[in-house]
Amino acid sequence: MAIFQDLPITEHLPQIVELLSHNDSLILQAEPGAGKSTAVPLYLLQHLELANQRIVMLEPRRLATKALAHYLANQLGEQVGQTVGYQVRNERRVSAHTRLEIITEGILTQRMLQDPELSGTGLIIFDEFHERSIHADLALTLSHDIRSVFNQSLKVLVMSATIDSDLLSQNLNRAPVVSCQGRSYPVTTHFLEKPLSSLHWRDWLPALQKLVIQAQQQTDGDILVFLPGQADILRLQQSLQEFWRQQADTVLICPLYGALKAAQQEQALRADQQGRQKIVLATNIAETSLTIANISAVVDSGLEKVARYDVSSAMTALISQRISKAQATQRQGRAGRVQAGSCYRLWSESQHQSLPDYPKEEIITSDLTALQMALSQWGAGADDLQWLTAPPPAHLTKAQQLLQQLELIDSENKITKSGKKSVSLHFDARIASMLEKNSDADETRKALACDLAALLTDLHFYQQGDDLLFINRIGALQAYRQQAQQALKRYPLKAAVTEQVAQTAKRLARLMNCRLIVHSDAYLQEHAAELLAQVFPDRIAKQRRNNSHEFLLANGKGVKWPEHHALPPSEWIVVADLDGQRRDGRIYLAMPIAAAQIEQQANIVEQAVYRYEQDSGQINGYQSRNLGAITLQQTPLQEFDQQAFNRCLYQALQQTRLQLLPWSKTTLRWLQRVRWLRNYAPEQTEDWPDLCEQALIDNMDKWLVPYISDLQSLSDLKRIDLHGLIQAILPYELWQEVDLQAPESYQTPSGRVIEIDYQIGQLPKVSVVLQELFGELASPPLAWGQQKLSFELLSPARRPIQVTADLANFWQSSYFEVAKEMRGRYPKHRWPEQPLQEKAGTSIKRR
Numbered sequence: 001m002a003i004f005q006d007l008p009i010t011e012h013l014p015q016i017v018e019l020l021s022h023n024d025s026l027i028l029q030a031e032p033g034a035g036k037s038t039a040v041p042l043y044l045l046q047h048l049e050l051a052n053q054r055i056v057m058l059e060p061r062r063l064a065t066k067a068l069a070h071y072l073a074n075q076l077g078e079q080v081g082q083t084v085g086y087q088v089r090n091e092r093r094v095s096a097h098t099r100l101e102i103i104t105e106g107i108l109t110q111r112m113l114q115d116p117e118l119s120g121t122g123l124i125i126f127d128e129f130h131e132r133s134i135h136a137d138l139a140l141t142l143s144h145d146i147r148s149v150f151n152q153s154l155k156v157l158v159m160s161a162t163i164d165s166d167l168l169s170q171n172l173n174r175a176p177v178v179s180c181q182g183r184s185y186p187v188t189t190h191f192l193e194k195p196l197s198s199l200h201w202r203d204w205l206p207a208l209q210k211l212v213i214q215a216q217q218q219t220d221g222d223i224l225v226f227l228p229g230q231a232d233i234l235r236l237q238q239s240l241q242e243f244w245r246q247q248a249d250t251v252l253i254c255p256l257y258g259a260l261k262a263a264q265q266e267q268a269l270r271a272d273q274q275g276r277q278k279i280v281l282a283t284n285i286a287e288t289s290l291t292i293a294n295i296s297a298v299v300d301s302g303l304e305k306v307a308r309y310d311v312s313s314a315m316t317a318l319i320s321q322r323i324s325k326a327q328a329t330q331r332q333g334r335a336g337r338v339q340a341g342s343c344y345r346l347w348s349e350s351q352h353q354s355l356p357d358y359p360k361e362e363i364i365t366s367d368l369t370a371l372q373m374a375l376s377q378w379g380a381g382a383d384d385l386q387w388l389t390a391p392p393p394a395h396l397t398k399a400q401q402l403l404q405q406l407e408l409i410d411s412e413n414k415i416t417k418s419g420k421k422s423v424s425l426h427f428d429a430r431i432a433s434m435l436e437k438n439s440d441a442d443e444t445r446k447a448l449a450c451d452l453a454a455l456l457t458d459l460h461f462y463q464q465g466d467d468l469l470f471i472n473r474i475g476a477l478q479a480y481r482q483q484a485q486q487a488l489k490r491y492p493l494k495a496a497v498t499e500q501v502a503q504t505a506k507r508l509a510r511l512m513n514c515r516l517i518v519h520s521d522a523y524l525q526e527h528a529a530e531l532l533a534q535v536f537p538d539r540i541a542k543q544r545r546n547n548s549h550e551f552l553l554a555n556g557k558g559v560k561w562p563e564h565h566a567l568p569p570s571e572w573i574v575v576a577d578l579d580g581q582r583r584d585g586r587i588y589l590a591m592p593i594a595a596a597q598i599e600q601q602a603n604i605v606e607q608a609v610y611r612y613e614q615d616s617g618q619i620n621g622y623q624s625r626n627l628g629a630i631t632l633q634q635t636p637l638q639e640f641d642q643q644a645f646n647r648c649l650y651q652a653l654q655q656t657r658l659q660l661l662p663w664s665k666t667t668l669r670w671l672q673r674v675r676w677l678r679n680y681a682p683e684q685t686e687d688w689p690d691l692c693e694q695a696l697i698d699n700m701d702k703w704l705v706p707y708i709s710d711l712q713s714l715s716d717l718k719r720i721d722l723h724g725l726i727q728a729i730l731p732y733e734l735w736q737e738v739d740l741q742a743p744e745s746y747q748t749p750s751g752r753v754i755e756i757d758y759q760i761g762q763l764p765k766v767s768v769v770l771q772e773l774f775g776e777l778a779s780p781p782l783a784w785g786q787q788k789l790s791f792e793l794l795s796p797a798r799r800p801i802q803v804t805a806d807l808a809n810f811w812q813s814s815y816f817e818v819a820k821e822m823r824g825r826y827p828k829h830r831w832p833e834q835p836l837q838e839k840a841g842t843s844i845k846r847r
Contacts, residue, residue: 007035008183013043016178020048020123020155024147025175027168028159031182032288032333036159037127042072044123044157045083045100051153053122057102058139060131061285062088063258063265069093069102071291090507105135110426112142113377117150123157128288129168130160130326132361137388138371140171142378144386161288162326162358171388184336187298187343195348199320201232204301204346209239211299211344212279216251219342221296222271222278224286226331228320229305230257233281240279249276256282256292261496269293284323287330298335298343300328309367310580311394313557314402314538316367317580324359328352361389368392372399373408373429376415405537405603406433425511431456434534439512445527446514451477452531454505459577459589461501463492468565470532470576470591471524477501478518529593530600532574537603539578540593542630543571550584551575554603554628558584568592601627608641609634610648612655612714619648619714646709653704654697660714667723669755673742674730676758681741681783689729696726703729741783748772749840756789763790763805770794770801770818771830774838777808793818796826796842811835 009030019026030036041057059065069086076083085094086102094101112118124143126136140158147154158168158175165177196204208225215223227233233255244251254268268280271293280292284304304323309316323331328345335341345352363371368391375382382391403409408419408429415423421439422432431453438449455461455473462473480487480498488495509516519527533540541551541559549561551573559578561567570592577589609624621637621644653660671691678685689695696703707720727735742764745753750772757765764782770793779788790805801818804810819831832838 025172030180033182050122057125315580450508461497556629612652
């Protein structure tokens with residue numbers, strides 16, 4: 001087969017088959033251009049004995065999945081769906097004859113949860129595993145359980161361009177590793193001369209356009225341009241089309257991102273039939289797997305859009321950030337696949353050195369609601385499983401709290417009856433929960449639930465998003481369903497996306513056994529917000545003050561209604577879409593909700609609460625009715641509740657970063673000495689407890705909480721022996737080491753005791769009048785001799801003259817220049833020619 005010829009991977013193919021035949025796992029580390037994604041699966045299909053079981057191959061992206069399936073089927077001279085098939089969300093092309101199925105990663109985890117044996121599957125191939133998506137990490141983790149309990153014959157092949165193969169091999173029970181070089185031609189890399197620091201598109205997009213124009217002038221082949229997101233692509237496309245409007249017959253500008261129609265994606269991937277030079281503007285979907293013809297130059301913005309979860313607010317923000325070195329190398333390699341090429345980078349060489357080596361694993365930066373739902377469905381806790389990178393406990397806790405609030409899991413994180421029904425819908429947990437809650441409602445309400453759920457799968461189906469009221473989106477969808485062409489004229493709809501949303505609503509209507517209808521405005525006003533609140537109970541928000549554009553969400557986060565929009569008619573709203581900024585995120589879509597409907601919320605809690613009120617500096621108790629962080633009603637508490645007070649005190653200490661504690665100068669100085677010592681002598685203090693501020697906060701349960709559990713006011717904190725509690729964290733035998741290696745003070749030759757100033761990143765220092773050091777030659781050694789005490793020498797007016805840690809050298813050299821200058825300023829003071837023979841002291845008399 002032609003595909004096996006002239007590829008770097010070809011010579012390794014027999015070895016891969018041999019190793020997989022005798023091992024249940026294998027790691028293939030192959031550089032870009034080696035042919036791993038194309039040659040390996042077809043070769044295994046022909047040569048690896050799997051007892052007529054299917055090979056399932058994971059790809060991180062929908063576009064790459066379909067493109068790769070078509071390419072491999074073409075190599076076999078077949079149509080997709082015969083020997084080679086694929087499945088992505090809402091689309092599957094396989095048959096009884098399919099032996100290689102290429103799927104997106106989320107599809108595999110669904111299969112594992114529904115069929116833990118993975119019946120009929122003999123091999124799972126994880127392609128492009130270095131991207132470390134949350135789905136791939138979860139699937140790899142579940143595969144350990146499957147192979148140990150359900151399907152011991154299942155094999156795993158992990159393929160990656162750049163990854164820590166040793167760590168991965170350990171996770172896969174010491175799996176063998178095959179390494180293969182890639183095929184690439186030399187690529188000349190061009191950096192900016194000066195760093196470009198701003199991440200706002202208004203600052204970097206014009207500079208990127210200049211690089212694209214430069215590349216076009218210096219390159220005969222096609223050009224691949226990497227940008228962070230779709231909006232950036234459309235901006236640059238418009239600007240470049242305007243620049244090359246006279247050259248439309250020679251230059252073709254093609255966008256490439258996931259939401260494009262298939263025909264537009266195909267145009268970007270294939271060589272232009274009219275022979276025009278093609279400029280492909282792509283997101284990071286073009287980094288791996290996709291084959292784009294004739295690329296000889298890459299222009300790289302060095303940016304990507306990533307979702308970042310903030311555990312404190314339980315919100316996710318889509319942010320632009322710089323890529324890693326590994327990603328930069330991956331993008332650069334695209335220019336050298338078919339010939340020598342060029343790579344133009346929108347950053348300097350110095351900036352390149354500061355880039356991280358690898359991108360962060362998605363599992364540590366994401367909302368883990370879907371992952372926790374999968375774990376509950378699997379029937380295991382995170383601690384029971386064998387992770388390559390374990391999910392952060394704090395993120396899991398937030399996910400568990402939300403799923404319990406949605407009644408999808410119980411207090412022990414076991415899946416509930418409602419949870420099982422929701423899972424069968426294959427939707428986001430929030431949306432599925434709302435649909436399940438309304439599965440027995442009347443047909444009118446079920447139809448509205450289907451429309452609302454479909455809209456939430458793609459909120460951005462408007463050409464521009466200046467309309468904040470979610471109810472108008474529902475009206476637009478229902479109008480589109482009646483008269484599509486009229487609706488496209490009346491509303492700023494994206495036709496293709498709106499059609500997808502309409503089809504999703506139809507599919508849901510079949511599942512919910514109802515008929516889609518057009519609802520009256522009155523019905524929408526009464527019921528839509530209530531349904532939206534079932535999806536987002538934590539995003540119900542109340543106006544902070546009358547006529548204010550600031551709202552408080554039930555999850556405790558502040559949000560803002562844009563100033564140029566009229567305020568909603570109710571002080572209560574449900575927010576469907578907002579940015580995830582840490583403070584006062586902007587509302588993009590919301591819906592007013594009546595106060596009477598708020599009172600119907602199941603998660604209203606009445607309890608005794610204590611609040612730390614910063615203005616008064618007190619903790620006060622109330623009998624309170626709360627909807628999350630929103631107080632509906634409160635009255636002063638009549639009886640003291642120790643547990644509720646302790647919880648509030650704990651939170652107040654966290655919030656103020658322990659500033660409420662009775663810190664003394666002695667305690668703070670002792671802490672600073674220990675912290676300095678751990679910083680400057682890491683080998684000697686490797687096993688010492690960490691006493692940095694964050695460690696003290698994180699470990700309050702151990703060193704502080706047991707000693708404050710009976711307090712009844714903030715003023716009672718003054719009674720605790722804070723110095724003793726802090727010191728007790730360090731074993732007693734280490735106290736002497738601290739005093740020896742980082743002493744509290746220094747005694748001058750004149751007998752005066754001076755406190756030593758310890759600052760991280762600086763030499764410890766004492767400030768002392770020069771005359772008090774006469775006769776002192778040595779600088780006391782600190783930190784097991786690794787550091788010396790430095791002396792800030794002061795004039796008689798106690799102004800700094802010089803800093804030195806080498807007194808012997810100072811007396812023999814620079815002292816004489818200092819003395820010469822000081823004699824003129826302070827003639828009554830001693831400035832002897834032989835300072836080592838002079839008696840130390842501040843007396844002005846010569847001795």
